[in-house]
Amino acid sequence: MESTYIKAINSALHEEMRRDENVFVMGEDVAELGGAFKATEGLLEAFGEERVIDTPISEALIVGAGIGAAVLGMRPVVEMQFADFISCAFDQIVNMAATLRYRHGGKASCPLVIRAPSGAGVHGALFHSQNPEAWFTRVPGLKVVAPATAYDAKGILKSAIRDGNPIVYFEHKRLYRSIKEDLPEGDFTVPIGVAELRKEGADLSVITYGGTLGQCIDAARIVEKEDGLSVEVLDLRTLLPLDRDAILATARKTGKVLIVHEDRLTGGIGGEVSAIITENAFEYLDGPVRRVAALDAHVAFSPPLEEFILPNTNKIVDAIRSLAAY
Amino acid sequence: MPEPTAVRGSAELAPKLEHELQLYYWMKLIRAFEERVSRLHRQNKILGGVYSGAGQEAIVTGICAPLEPGDFVAPIHRDMGVFIMRGVEPGRLMAQLMGKETGLSRGKDSFLHGGDLEHLVFGSTSMLGSSLPVAVGAALKFRMKKEKNVAVAFFGEGAASRGDVHEAMNFAGVHKLAVLFVCENNRYAYSTPLEKQMAIENVADRAPAYGFKGYVCSGNDLLAVLELSERVIARVRGGEGPALIECKTYRYRGHSEHDAALYRDKEELIEWQSRDPIPRFEYYLEKKGHDIKRIREQVDERTRDEVQQAVDFAESSPLPEPQEALEDIYAPSGAPTSGNPSTNGAR
Numbered sequence: 001m002e003s004t005y006i007k008a009i010n011s012a013l014h015e016e017m018r019r020d021e022n023v024f025v026m027g028e029d030v031a032e033l034g035g036a037f038k039a040t041e042g043l044l045e046a047f048g049e050e051r052v053i054d055t056p057i058s059e060a061l062i063v064g065a066g067i068g069a070a071v072l073g074m075r076p077v078v079e080m081q082f083a084d085f086i087s088c089a090f091d092q093i094v095n096m097a098a099t100l101r102y103r104h105g106g107k108a109s110c111p112l113v114i115r116a117p118s119g120a121g122v123h124g125a126l127f128h129s130q131n132p133e134a135w136f137t138r139v140p141g142l143k144v145v146a147p148a149t150a151y152d153a154k155g156i157l158k159s160a161i162r163d164g165n166p167i168v169y170f171e172h173k174r175l176y177r178s179i180k181e182d183l184p185e186g187d188f189t190v191p192i193g194v195a196e197l198r199k200e201g202a203d204l205s206v207i208t209y210g211g212t213l214g215q216c217i218d219a220a221r222i223v224e225k226e227d228g229l230s231v232e233v234l235d236l237r238t239l240l241p242l243d244r245d246a247i248l249a250t251a252r253k254t255g256k257v258l259i260v261h262e263d264r265l266t267g268g269i270g271g272e273v274s275a276i277i278t279e280n281a282f283e284y285l286d287g288p289v290r291r292v293a294a295l296d297a298h299v300a301f302s303p304p305l306e307e308f309i310l311p312n313t314n315k316i317v318d319a320i321r322s323l324a325a326y
Numbered sequence: 327m328p329e330p331t332a333v334r335g336s337a338e339l340a341p342k343l344e345h346e347l348q349l350y351y352w353m354k355l356i357r358a359f360e361e362r363v364s365r366l367h368r369q370n371k372i373l374g375g376v377y378s379g380a381g382q383e384a385i386v387t388g389i390c391a392p393l394e395p396g397d398f399v400a401p402i403h404r405d406m407g408v409f410i411m412r413g414v415e416p417g418r419l420m421a422q423l424m425g426k427e428t429g430l431s432r433g434k435d436s437f438l439h440g441g442d443l444e445h446l447v448f449g450s451t452s453m454l455g456s457s458l459p460v461a462v463g464a465a466l467k468f469r470m471k472k473e474k475n476v477a478v479a480f481f482g483e484g485a486a487s488r489g490d491v492h493e494a495m496n497f498a499g500v501h502k503l504a505v506l507f508v509c510e511n512n513r514y515a516y517s518t519p520l521e522k523q524m525a526i527e528n529v530a531d532r533a534p535a536y537g538f539k540g541y542v543c544s545g546n547d548l549l550a551v552l553e554l555s556e557r558v559i560a561r562v563r564g565g566e567g568p569a570l571i572e573c574k575t576y577r578y579r580g581h582s583e584h585d586a587a588l589y590r591d592k593e594e595l596i597e598w599q600s601r602d603p604i605p606r607f608e609y610y611l612e613k614k615g616h617d618i619k620r621i622r623e624q625v626d627e628r629t630r631d632e633v634q635q636a637v638d639f640a641e642s643s644p645l646p647e648p649q650e651a652l653e654d655i656y657a658p659s660g661a662p663t664s665g666n667p668s669t670n671g672a673r
Contacts, residue, residue: 024470050470056500061459061493068463068477071443072398074470076463091490092459095451103449104441105432106654140655164657192659 003183005147006176008154009039009115013077015187016161017047020075023161024051027062027079027115036081037117037176059088063114067097067166070112075161083118083170084130097166098141109164113157118146119172119211119262120294120310125301131210131263131294136168137240137272143192144240146170148213150181152237155190163192172211172262179214195243197250201232204324205250207273208260209236212311216260219316229324239269244276251277255286256323260316265293287326292319346611349391349548351625353383353604356407358629359416362637363406363423367583371641372423374436379404381546381578382510384603386411388551389478389508389571392559398464398477400448400457403438404510404577405480412445416632417639426643433646434654455485458494458507465503465568476563478506483572484515486529495568499536502567506559507533509572510545516581517589530572538568545573546601549610576601 003011017023024047025040031054034041044052055062059080066076080086086093093114100110120129136144143165147153153171160167198213199220208216213235220231234250236243251257257277259270274289295309360378367376379386386407393399393412401408409419414430422429422440430440430449441449448464450457461479468475485491486509498505509529513520526532533540541558543550551573558569576598580587587595612618 053466056493056496058493058497060456060490061462061497064456064459064490064494065463065466065497068398068448068460068465069467069470070463071448071460072464072467074467091453091456095453096456096460099435099451100449101657102654103431103435103439103451104443104654105430105434108441108443108449109657111657143656163659 001183001185002180003150004177004180005150005153005171006037006039008150008183009157009171010041012154012157013040013043014046016158017043017051022073023075023077024053025077025079026053026055026066028055028057028081030054030079035079037173039115040079059085060092063089063092064096066112067092067100067110070110071100071108075111077113077115077161080114080116082128083116083132084127086114086116086132093136093142093166093168094139098139100141102141110166111164112166113160114166114168116168116170117173118170119174120299120306121174121211123301123306126298129299133170133239134263134268137269141166142240143167143238144170145192145238146210147237148175148210148235150179151183152190154183155188156192156237159189159192170210174211190237193238193241193243195237195246196235197232197246198235199231199233201230201254203230203254204256204258204320205232205234205254206258206260206316206320207234207236207247207250209239211262212260215311215313215316218313219320222313222317223320227321227324229320231320242273242276247273247276248281251281252284255284256326257289258292258319258323259289260292260311262294262311264296265291266296268293287323290319290323292316347621349387349552350607350611350621351629352387352407352411353548353607354625355629355632356383356386356410357604358633359410359636360406362633364579364583366637373425376423376583377403377437377581378577378579378583379406381598381602382512382575383407384548384551385508385510385545385573385575388548389555391552392556393478394475396446396473396475398446398448398461398475400450400461400479401438402450402454402457402480402482406438408480409442409447412447414442414445414447416636420636420640421643424640425645426640427646428639428643432650432654455481455488455491458491461505462494462498462503465498465505466501468504469501474563476504476506476559478508480508480510482515483509483511483520483529484518484523487523495536495570498568499538504562504565505568506562507568507570509570510575511572512575512577514577514581514590528572530570533570538570540570540572542572542574545575546603546606548603548607
């Protein structure tokens with residue numbers, strides 16, 4: 001059945017709520033409106049207001065109450081209306097949820113999913129475009145995922161709901177309706193912590209996730225056609241914990257690695273991936289590990305500014321060519 | 327009343343006095359435990375921050391006494407008594423303070439950051455007030471599962487200034503959840519006095535703005551706290567929505583053991599010590615015709631033994647192995663969250 005990325009998220013929620021009565025959703029405008037992006041559409045009608053809860057503008061409460069319900073055996077899926085707003089719940093996520101099991105001596109779990117619509121390219125400007133995943137990828141106790149396809153959006157969300165840990169689920173807004181795939185009928189899951197090789201290649205590896213996967217594949221096809229380069233594309237899918245084996249396997253195979261993400265360069269996950277490669281596969285490298293990421297600016301509004309800041313297919317093509325020529 | 331496992335010492339005491347003497351015993355045990363903790367800290371046997379609740383025992387005792395086993399409690403850093411009253415072994419608490427393997431967090435954190443969900447005591451963090459949204463979530467679960475339980479969240483008047491507290495109360499009010507918010511107003515947030523924390527007289531005055539009732543009582547008067555908590559908890563449990571009880575009190579020691587609290591007036595401390603909840607309750611018992619001298623001796627002996635047992639247990643417990651620092655970070659992948667308790671009232 002053909003599904004958009006947002007529809008995949010929506011059907012994962014429907015199916016999981018049907019499968020497990022402990023699953024419920026909570027967030028701003030998730031009930032009658034069906035969510036600002038319609039991710040929770042139809043849930044209120046199907047499951048009632050006890051399990052589909054509109055909240056006030058209170059991100060700390062949304063996450064905190066999710067934690068309270070989760071430790072008593074519920075499986076809350078809470079929504080940050082925009083990933084940008086997750087900063088308001090930072091303490092609840094980082095200090096409360098992430099440390100919960102540790103400070104309870106392993107005798108408690110926090111099976112909480114925090115959905116965060118992230119990313120730019122929809123003219124959202126400074127406060128509706130951010131990619132805040134890196135803030136969370138250095139927090140033990142959390143898992144951080146960022147699906148790039150409709151299949152993964154559904155399969156990873158289902159895995160996240162069934163996981164026993166707090167998980168921040170970054171869904172890229174630009175993908176919501178721009179990509180469509182045939183999804184299998186019935187239940188399927190995608191494992192958390194496992195990267196996926198999207199395209200095999202021999203000359204160079206591109207490692208990416210989330211909103212930039214499509215751009216990377218487009219770029220790979222362009223250089224394949226125009227330059228005869230064989231490019232491998234690895235989709236991380238999970239940012240914490242990273243699939244170190246898959247990262248090192250592709251680096252060792254091609255010897256040249258370009259890391260691409262829409263989050264800004266400084267302190268982004270690309271730096272960590274680069275360090276993993278140089279620490280563990282240096283002798284396999286035929287060139288420096290390079291990165292294409294958003295420039296170190298806020299995501300500006302006016303189109304020429306936003307385009308200048310963000311990665312795109314052309315920038316990735318240029319970077320591939322430069323690295324291939326090294 | 328908590329289940330028999332949570333009741334210690336009552337067997338030796340006159341059966342007809344059981345309830346009131348149980349309360350007295352609890353206050354005395356909490357005081358004895360905390361005084362010993364302060365002493366151990368001075369002896370360098372406990373490292374890290376130690377936050378004594380000495381002087382505030384009547385609050386924890388009065389609030390927790392009417393609770394049921396399936397109720398959820400989120401204490402804060404001066405609420406050692408919550409753990410004791412909910413049935414957590416004092417030895418495990420002492421082991422927690424000493425960073426031992428047998429402590430609630432198995433050495434991962436100190437003091438009250440170790441929770442015990444088997445007894446439905448939720449471990450706090452140092453971000454004061456952040457447990458209130460969590461307690462609201464527990465109450466949300468009770469609502470969804472149609473359980474007649476209550477979630478209790480303690481906080482100080484200092485934490486009352488935080489946004490999390492407002493967010494939690496607002497949501498609880500909107501959804502009329504079974505949450506009891508308990509403010510332990512001890513007049514100081516570390517060194518900052520009440521006048522610099524809020525422009526109104528009572529934290530409880532804010533409750534009507536959230537759509538529920540706020541109550542003020544003397545936190546040094548066990549009977550006052552208890553009378554109020556029994557009544558209010560029954561209403562909260564009965565579905566009448568959340569409530570806020572503010573208990574006016576005073577901490578005897580500094581913010582933590584390394585704080586000499588020189589910012590306070592000595593006379594203020596002396597004045598509050600004259601309102602100590604323990605002699606006050608003893609006076610009540612005596613007025614009722616009980617032999618308080620005999621009871622005190624009996625209880626003192628028992629609490630001294632119990633605290634000593636706790637210290638012995640903690641001191642003889644092993645420290646964790648270094649590599650255990652990497653345990654308990656994640657729940658096993660894909661495993662059900664079986665570590666979490668069911669609160670169907672059958673515990």
